[in-house]
Amino acid sequence: MQWKPNRASHLTLHEQIYDWISTRIQQGEWTIGTILPSQRKLAETLDVNRSTIIQVLDELKANGILETRIGGSTYVSNSSWNLLLQKEQANWHHHIHASIHEANIHTIQLINEYEQNQTIIRLGTGELSPDLLPTTLLEQSFRNLTIQARDISYSEPKGSKKLRIALTEYLRKRGINTSPESILITSGAIQALQLISVGLLEQQSNIFLESPSYLQSIQPFQSAGMRVFPVKRVRQLIEKLQTLKGKKQSLFYCVPTLNNPSGNILSLDERKKLLELCTSLQIPIIEDDVYHELAFVDTPPAMKSLDQAGQVIYIGSVSKTLSPGLRIGWLVAPEPVIHRLADVKMQMDYGSSGFSQQIVAHWLTTDLYEKHLEKLREQLKTRANFVIEILLQYFKEVATWETPIGGFYIWLRFNEPIVNKAFFQQLIKQNVLINPGYLYDPKDFHHIRLSYAYATLEELKEGLQLVLQVVKQKNQ
Structure with missing residues (x-):
């Protein structure tokens, strides 16, 4: 055998070897009943690990192409040729399981x-009960809004200028001083996380997060090839950050106000310590602040409001307060970051809903939202x-x-x-x-x-x- 898998190919070694064996059978080089070389021999000849050969052979057996005789020999099965003809059709199961994005738990x-x-x-x-959604007021908003054609066309990359201006005023009440150019409108908070995962981080980056954490139940960072490290206490976070700093890009994700799922609120002192630590190590913080408007008590200021170095990426949304169906969230970050993520978002969906952006802007600029x-x-x-x-x-x-x-x-x-x-x-x-x-x-x-x-x-x-x-x- 002269053939060897190409390690520079976009196909995995497993896929190449599977196709090579299938082709030999389909072309009649290995006829029905042909005994294949041993696993060890195939591994040596193809210059791959034996475990790779075992996986390929197991898949071919599962698909009915190969069989195993008593005594351990592997041979071409009687039904292999017909099965391989059927294999001419797209193998969607293979495409699904080999795809980049992780399946939900x-x-x-x-x-x-x-x-x-x-x-x-x-x-x-x-999410809110239908009884808690302001359905009647939203319906009235549709009738009261004055919308021009450009308002419901594709918006500019960063989102509706009208909404971003409204957000600068609204965020100022949270102690966050920013400009429309440093805000990106997203299709909810989850898209904000997806944009960060593919737009700012390299493969195998370190994502630190509070434990327990909502981020453990979804897959945006894992699907992008990131490594997730849960930490339970600030001291444990310090140890982890100092151990792994410099080896790969790192980022800290937290919900400091009304953590999902625990409901905890970080004190002002804890926020300051985390910000000081991450700033000293040049590790960005993602502050997920989608619940703060629902607090029954006074809460500490947002970490973003304490940020003097552009260290914090701030995420907000109306999904938990107004309507999840509007699919409107926002990112606040330094302009170069927003510019990069806006470019990535345009490649994904070409902008969030124009109707939804106009509705949210209307609610923020009147007393409806408050x-x-x-x-x-x-x-x-x-x-x-x-x-x-x-x-x-x-x-x-x-x-x-x-x-x-x-x-x-x-x-x-x-x-x-x-x-x-x-x-x-x-x-x-x-x-x-x-x-x-x-x-x-x-x-x-x-x-x-x-x-x-x-x-x-x-x-x-x-x-x-x-x-x-x-x-x-x-x-x-």
Whole structure:
């Protein structure tokens, strides 16, 4: 055999060897019943690891092209030729599994599926109940808006100028002084993370994040080839940063105000220490601040407002406050960063919805948004108190929790490590959907992210009673 795989090819060694064996069979060089060289011989001849050969042969066997005889020999199967003719069709399963983007965690896939079921009780959903959305006021906004043709055409790369000007005024109330040129409109906060992952970082960059973290439940950085390092305390973060600094690009992601899922708020002192540390090590910070408007108490200033060196990339959104369907978020960063990410975004979607941008600009430049937030915080606080009363009445013997100080969630910790995949699926059978703790920390089998923002009060009570039943069964 003279052929060897080309290591410079865009195809993997596995794909090249699979195609080479298939072609030899298809062209009649290896006829039905032909015994293949041993795994060791193939590996030596093709100059690859034996494990690569084993994987290729296993896939060919699984596809019915090869078989194994008693005694260990591998040979061309009787049905190989017909199967290979069928293989002329596109192998979409192979394309799917070999693609760059990571699949969602299976539990997340199930959550996305079951959330479409109108009969299921959604105890973990991270969005507002339809009853909390300002549907009537939004409908009135459509009628009151004056829109010109250019407002609903493709917007400029950074997004609607009108919206970016409105955001500079709104962010000033958060202590963030910026200009329209340093703001990029995105299709929600998740797109902001995707843009950062592909537009600013090299392969194998280090992403540090608070643990538990929402970022563990989605895949934008992992799909872009980044390495994720959860840290639980500031001291542990310092040790990790100092150990890995200089080896690869690094970045720190945090939700300092109303962390998702824990609901924690970093103190002003903690924010200053983190900013000082990351600035000294030249490690950018992503500040995800999508929940701060929903706090029931006064909160410390945004880390971006303390930033004097352009160290912080700030993310905001109206998905948690106004409407997730509008798909409007924003990034605040130094102009060169915004210019780069705007260019990447134009390659992805050519701009966020013109209609949505005009609506958000209208709400920010009138008193609509502030009045809505005031009412929404009261409604969420009422819901949170309702759930806390249920927990105090029924869950004191099996779980612990902190009274929420804003946002959507109670980080409910069961005394025993029962929150595994089986627990999650057992509750689905009871028509209850939860967000288990292992989505936010793979080793966490104690917590669930309990949301009081979506289900009705009746559903919250019924769903929690069903959760309690399953917990008691597990503890017996």
